[in-house]
Amino acid sequence: METTNLHAAMLCSPGMGHLIPVLELGKRLLTNHSLQVTILVVTTPASSGQAHLLLLQTNTGSTQPNIIELPPVDISCLITPTTKVVTQLSIIMREARPAIRSALSNMDPQPTIFVADHFGTESFEIAEELRIPKYTYVPSTAWFTALTLYCPVLDKEIVGQYVDRTDKLRIPGCRPVRPEDVVDPMLDRTDQQYYEYLRIGVEFSLSDGILLNTWEDLERKSLEALRGDEIFKPPVYAIGPFTKPVEQNGLNTELLEWLENQPSKSVIFVSFGSGGTLSAEQITELAWGLELSQQRFIWVDPQGGNCGPHVGPTNENSDPSIGGGFLSHCGWNSTLESLTNGVPIVAWPLYAEQRMNAVVLTEELGVALRTEVLPTKKVVGRREVEKLVRSVMEEGMEMTGES
Incomplete structure (x- = not known):
């Protein structure tokens, strides 16, 4: 298959829910747009389902993206039994940055595009060092993306816990969010995962573009808000829906x-x-x-x-x-x-x-x-x-x- 000179390096955080949409986007870039695609997968020792899915990908021929599994990092001294999931994932991705930097630097040809999932945005600094345009891939809704981008503003405007409020959280141009429906990191503003989430929201805004696993007719109002309000700065692209096809050899x-x-x-x-x-x-x-x-x-x-x-x-x-x-x-x-x-x-x-x-x-x-x-x-x-x-x-x- 003839390919372009574009090489997309994609970064995937641990977890099946993150790996599946990254793999499907990678396949689409490869087969529909003739890009060379390399996916960096940050692994964990306990991720048996992820390991099985990666094995299936390597056994299905040359139409798959190139996959590089980065070795697990030891975070045992950085967490406690009560450390929340978002914090754990953030620490894993932070500690994996030396391996990510090494993998990106040694790619031949060098990547022309860097795409990180929503837990990998802290590696944007590596892309900037290598002068690679950087994109965020959010395997979720435009509404969730708007809340994430706007949360640093809410953090300055609202006092106390979000879940204690009686009125809804207002997001410019979007459906308001009921306090009881906020994402997990917003449930407790004193926990570290809340500050990790704020950081991710800031890093979203540093993207050269945000790719969303949604489509225009599904979330027209939220997408219009993301594209029309000056507070939401990066260009937003609705590129979904990406769903995983049935793997016959895994049934x-x-x-x-x-x-x-x-x-x-x-x-x-x-x-x-x-x-x-x-x-x-x-x-x-x-x-x-x-x-x-x-x-x-x-x-x-x-x-x-x-x-x-x-x-x-x-x-x-x-x-x-x-x-x-x-x-x-x-x-x-x-x-x-x-x-x-x-x-x-x-x-x-x-x-x-x-x-x-x-x-x-x-x-x-x-x-x-x-x-x-x-x-x-x-x-x-x-x-x-x-x-x-x-x-x-x-x-x-x-x-x-x-x-």
Whole structure:
């Protein structure tokens, strides 16, 4: 394949939710725009899912970007058992900068573009040293990006904790943010992860451009605000949606055979992403709720296995298709899968910007979702889970004309 003289170096922070959109953007730059693409992946010892996905990429031929796995860094002396996730990721990316600098300096040909995900912006100083234009890739919404860019202003204007406010947080040109929906780093202004988040917001504004995994019709109002208000300085490009295609060599054959023998739209897919966790009591209530709903379901284990398949009442009329519903933490990758495939969803936001994602879907778009299940409850009971699962499965049937 003929290539241009453009070489994009991309930096990915640890975690499947970061790796998947970076890989998909890299593939698109390679196949659609003929760029040479090198992806620097910062790894951690415990990232088994990430390691498996990278192995799949290396076994799928020459149409993949070049991937360089940077060695894990030891941050054990820099964190405590109570250090929050955003702080840990920030420290990892900070400590990885010598390896990042070495990798970028030794690339041949030298990169002409540097793209860092939203946890890698502290490496912009390396790109500046090497005189490489630098871009931020945000694998989330334009609304989240606007809040991140505007948070340094809110930090100066607002006194006290954001979550204690009764009025919404105002962002120029965008939908206001309810205090209870702020991203995790904004929940406690005394914690280090809040200051890491402020730093990231400042570094967003230093980008030569911001790439977003969204599209114009999905978030027109937020995108117009990002492009039209003078406080949001970098050019913004909506380049999504990027979703991960099915990797045939990574599928569970037994599970596929089971799915092919289920009635049409009869299976609900349950997943809380690679980082979603529930208490033991909540897992018990969720399991009972799924059982009481009498629906077929697949419950994915975030460690790479699955808690299923499970079959509720049998039906003699099988159909080799699924898509009845999705019970999800509302991470952006999962949300895009639901949107692009037209699958109704029970949104159960747990962490990060997932509460904002649920609001985008239910209020701004008017998408038919069930969002009564919220993490503000200590434990969501089995009967509520049962009710919502039945509701979304019935909605799936109505959307497809099934009965």
